[in-house]
Amino acid sequence: MSDCLDPARLATQGARLEGEFPVGVLARIQDVSPEASGPVRYDLRFMRDPAGAIRLEVRVAAQLQLRCERCLEPMPWDVRSETVVAVVFSDDQAREVAGDLEPLVADAEGRLSLRALVEDEILMALPLAPVHEHPCGRQVQEHHPEMVAAEAAEDHPFAALAALKKSY
Ligand SMILES: [Zn+2]
Numbered sequence: 001m002s003d004c005l006d007p008a009r010l011a012t013q014g015a016r017l018e019g020e021f022p023v024g025v026l027a028r029i030q031d032v033s034p035e036a037s038g039p040v041r042y043d044l045r046f047m048r049d050p051a052g053a054i055r056l057e058v059r060v061a062a063q064l065q066l067r068c069e070r071c072l073e074p075m076p077w078d079v080r081s082e083t084v085v086a087v088v089f090s091d092d093q094a095r096e097v098a099g100d101l102e103p104l105v106a107d108a109e110g111r112l113s114l115r116a117l118v119e120d121e122i123l124m125a126l127p128l129a130p131v132h133e134h135p136c137g138r139q140v141q142e143h144h145p146e147m148v149a150a151e152a153a154e155d156h157p158f159a160a161l162a163a164l165k166k167s168y
Contacts, residue, residue: 005112007087010046011054017044017114023062026119032126035065035074042118046087054087056104060121069129071136081125087112 010017020039023029029036043059059082066077085104086097094103106112 003114005114006110007046007054007056007106007112008110011048011056011087013046014048015046017046018042021115023064026115026122028119029062029064029122032123033064033066033077036063038063040118040122042114044114055101056085056087058083058085058117058121060118060125062122064122064126066126066130068132068136070131073132073136075130075132077126077130079122079125081121083121083124 005017018041020041023033023036023038023040026040029040040060040062042061043057045057047055047057049055060079061081062079064077064079065074067073068075084101086101087106088094088097088103089106089110091105094105097103104112104117
């Protein structure tokens with residue numbers, strides 16, 4: 001299937017596009033999850049609201065391998081994301097999008113890239129600082145004492161300061 005979507009036509013048709021592609025084709029996902037190898041599944045539904053504006057329901061699912069920021073070991077991460085975006089054709093239109101809808105600006109020809117929009121959806125669904133659910137902090141203390149100090153500083157700035165003074 002072509003990567004190039006015509007949202008105006010698809011919305012008028014009320015089209016639904018489902019499919020998958022290998023995560024390897026998404027360069028920005030490879031950057032954050034080089035070990036990921038499975039498929040990325042997508043389910044897109046185009047529609048028009050009563051006023052004729054284009055709405056797009058985006059669902060994506062993928063399994064990635066992130067790196068735990070506490071122990072730096074790999075951790076599997078299931079991405080399951082679902083959003084509704086407002087497809088618009090200019091930055092001016094994007095500013096007029098109301099409520100909790102995210103605007104998605106089509107290119108100069110009024111087209112959207114399937115891969116780019118799926119990739120954006122995944123990236124927005126990723127945690128800023130992924131950490132294991134189970135306690136894994138002990139290894140950090142052994143290998144990365146400065147990270148522990150920084151973390152403690154957020155909660156107890158003076159305690160962390162005291163700890164730093166003691167160790168120097
Ligand atoms: Zn961990």
